[in-house]
Amino acid sequence: MKTLSIKRTLLLAATVFSVYQPVLAAPVLVDTDADTVTLAAGHPSLKKWLLPDTPPAPPDNLSTPERVKLGEMLFFDPRLSGTGQVTCVSCHLPERGWSDGLPTSVRFLGEVMAVASPTIVNLGYNSIYMWDGRQPTLEKQGVGGQGVKADINAGMTHFGFKDGVHLTRLAKVPGYVELFEKAYPGQGITRETVAKAIAAFERSVISNNSPFDRWLRGDKDAIDESQQRGFALFIDPARANCSVCHWAPNFTDNGFHNVGLKSFGASKPDLGRYKQRPVRLMRGAFKTPTLRDVGLTAPYFHDGSATLLRDVLKHYARGGDDHSNLSPNMHALALSEQDMDDLEAFLHALTTSNKPYVYPLLPN
Amino acid sequence: MNMKAMPLITLAILTASVAAQASENEVSQKNKTFSVKTLKIKKGDTVSFPNQDPFFHNVFSLSPAKTFDLGSYPSGETRKVTFDKSGTVDVECAIHPHMHMSITVE
Numbered sequence: 210m211k212t213l214s215i216k217r218t219l220l221l222a223a224t225v226f227s228v229y230q231p232v233l234a235a236p237v238l239v240d241t242d243a244d245t246v247t248l249a250a251g252h253p254s255l256k257k258w259l260l261p262d263t264p265p266a267p268p269d270n271l272s273t274p275e276r277v278k279l280g281e282m283l284f285f286d287p288r289l290s291g292t293g294q295v296t297c298v299s300c301h302l303p304e305r306g307w308s309d310g311l312p313t314s315v316r317f318l319g320e321v322m323a324v325a326s327p328t329i330v331n332l333g334y335n336s337i338y339m340w341d342g343r344q345p346t347l348e349k350q351g352v353g354g355q356g357v358k359a360d361i362n363a364g365m366t367h368f369g370f371k372d373g374v375h376l377t378r379l380a381k382v383p384g385y386v387e388l389f390e391k392a393y394p395g396q397g398i399t400r401e402t403v404a405k406a407i408a409a410f411e412r413s414v415i416s417n418n419s420p421f422d423r424w425l426r427g428d429k430d431a432i433d434e435s436q437q438r439g440f441a442l443f444i445d446p447a448r449a450n451c452s453v454c455h456w457a458p459n460f461t462d463n464g465f466h467n468v469g470l471k472s473f474g475a476s477k478p479d480l481g482r483y484k485q486r487p488v489r490l491m492r493g494a495f496k497t498p499t500l501r502d503v504g505l506t507a508p509y510f511h512d513g514s515a516t517l518l519r520d521v522l523k524h525y526a527r528g529g530d531d532h533s534n535l536s537p538n539m540h541a542l543a544l545s546e547q548d549m550d551d552l553e554a555f556l557h558a559l560t561t562s563n564k565p566y567v568y569p570l571l572p573n
Numbered sequence: 574m575n576m577k578a579m580p581l582i583t584l585a586i587l588t589a590s591v592a593a594q595a596s597e598n599e600v601s602q603k604n605k606t607f608s609v610k611t612l613k614i615k616k617g618d619t620v621s622f623p624n625q626d627p628f629f630h631n632v633f634s635l636s637p638a639k640t641f642d643l644g645s646y647p648s649g650e651t652r653k654v655t656f657d658k659s660g661t662v663d664v665e666c667a668i669h670p671h672m673h674m675s676i677t678v679e
């Protein structure tokens with residue numbers, strides 16, 4: 210993409226924005242929010258894409274270093290699980306963008322789950338959890354399930370969190386007794402404090418220093434021309450129209466859409482959000498995931514049906530496969546190979562490159 | 574009371590009451606929220622829900638006092654609901670569940 214001649218770039222820019230620009234003026238376009246934005250590094254009109262440094266936390270679980278540290282240990286500790294053999298990190302691996310690299314997750318004893326493991330990056334900025342949105346807060350997600358019997362997927366429930374088992378096991382570890390006392394003085398080791406600590410840890414897993422973020426903050430060279438064109442396509446309602454659902458700043462509208470996956474055409478499809486909100490539009494609708502660090506979390510979609518980002522882009526370009534309850538915001542797009550290269554390059558610009566993750570030492 | 578002033582006063586009262594307890598109320602969807610969080614109306618009143626955002630929204634309620642689903646409609650369009658029972662009606666956008674408001678029907 211870097212070999213693209215200047216002449217072609219200008220030509221492309223002219224067609225992409227379909228207005229004539231003086232050679233050096235930054236392109237301007239009206240985005241999916243009907244906001245007029247100027248595509249230049251650090252431009253104030255792009256501020257809405259910047260994430261705040263820390264996500265909001267509920268008043269009874271404000272993040273402290275002690276809580277985050279404790280939550281991290283719990284996230285990595287097999288003693289938390291009923292079988293004593295599974296950890297959260299079994300399916301949410303830091304080196305896989307906090308997902309697991311599988312189309313749909315595999316539970317202990319090799320049982321395959323119905324859906325893919327989502328990333329836990331930037332969850333603190335979101336307002337609804339699980340593919341069908343059945344959990345309203347990270348703390349609830351930690352305690353698991355809402356009494357739905359088939360709900361094997363909710364946080365610790367699918368993970369083998371059985372009443373008492375892990376709590377008594379944890380309470381026998383002097384290191385934990387001390388760590389819980391420091392993090393939640395006088396509150397003990399309970400389902401609630403375990404869930405709160407894990408939620409505090411999850412809120413600390415943040416991706417907000419990607420090349421795209423640095424470009425937003427004014428570093429002109431942080432992303433290349435192809436990535437800038439990809440961003441322009443992404444937010445342009447007349448082109449790729451992606452940000453109509455993948456909203457600023459965390460690339461999600463915390464909303465639900467049927468994007469026309471083939472699996473919805475199966476004989477007994479997963480009805481997704483419809484299970485929570487029996488409204489016709491919600492049949493086969495799933496939560497819009499964040500796209501930050503998306504370069505690390507293949508395969509894609511709730512059913513793991515797209516192996517590569519390119520497969521995702523081709524899916525959108527053809528306007529989805531199963532049209533029986535397709536979101537009205539979906540339609541076939543006129544995207545050239547070059548456009549797809551640019552969009553893919555842009556998606557890769559959303560990865561904050563982290564140092565290799567150092568797994569925490571667990572207390573005894 | 575001066576009878577000549579009556580029509581004018583009546584008109585003024587009428588206009589005021591049209592605003593206060595009009596049969597036609599409006600709750601718009603704009604900037605990804607409902608224009609009001611709460612609304613009080615009278616039994617038999619109609620509420621219109623115009624979509625003023627450049628993308629699709631939905632409006633539905635599963636409350637016993639009024640169950641409806643307006644589907645989804647684009648920018649500039651509106652759909653209406655008449656509330657014929659008293660009670661509280663929780664209104665939500667199914668696409669964006671953080672968009673919700675509540676209507677009290679008296």
Ligand SMILES: [Cu+2]
Binds near residue numbers: 667668
């Ligand atoms: Cu909406």
